[in-house]
Amino acid sequence: MADGPQPDQVGLRFLSQAYRVRKVLDEHMVASGLSLARTKVLQVLDRTGSIRQASLAGELGFAQRTVTQTVESLERDKLVERRSDPSDGRAKLVALTEAGATALAASTRAGDQLLQRIFGSLDPEQLAGLAELLDAIDLATGAG
Template sequence: MLDIDQMAIRYGRIYMRLHRLLDRRMAAEGASLARTKMLHHIANNAPVRAADVAEWFDLAPRTVTQAIDTMERDALVVRVPDPADRRAKRLDITDKGRQVLHQTEPLRRELVEQAFSLLSDDDTMHFARILDRLELAIETRIEGDTVPYAGA
């Protein structure tokens, strides 16, 4: 019988190794993985509140504000009025921000494809099903939702 605690540790270690490798390779190209991830989130959810960005990445609001200030200074994002609250601002990505994402995407894709290229199509489909089950278990059992998982 496999030790699930060891499997969880290995899964985390593999994720962190891939994450660090991607960060190093992006840094060598003059990009930042943290900035790119934040830009992706803003692009996919724009216009988004800074508080939502902080919550998504589990970061302190001040940390996100500093990152946004830098990205705004570099013309990657812009603060826009919140239509529901005149006092609040939301974030949107600029054309320059989209260009940065477009430039870094091939490197990210290349590294991910290299990492997963050893898996057959069947392995990939099986892994996707496992990830779906793990994600659902976390959402329904661990985070407190009471909806039972049918595969249990």
């Protein structure tokens, strides 16, 4: 057996750590009013403006059913509004409301504060090294 960390062991540790950071981030963001998943939906709407639900699902990489359920929930909370697409009455456009923009800003601030606390605990050299490692992982997975 080779000395030093093995790729599979490091990979599993990385996945566990990523899950833990995501869980803590989601809990922190929920305390500010929105889950991470709901925040992602609102971020796309903030960036794109009105968008068809099918396109929203594609932007997020989520199943259309999941997006429909999330949009329905966000609509009940008055954070988004749905209306018929003028070019195709069967399709629905989803848009961010003013209340949604306010909730998005609060959630984003909460998430940014937590990420600053977590990753701000690294010194500049460690942070730069982590960024390089993440770039290498992106390349290895075809994302970069």
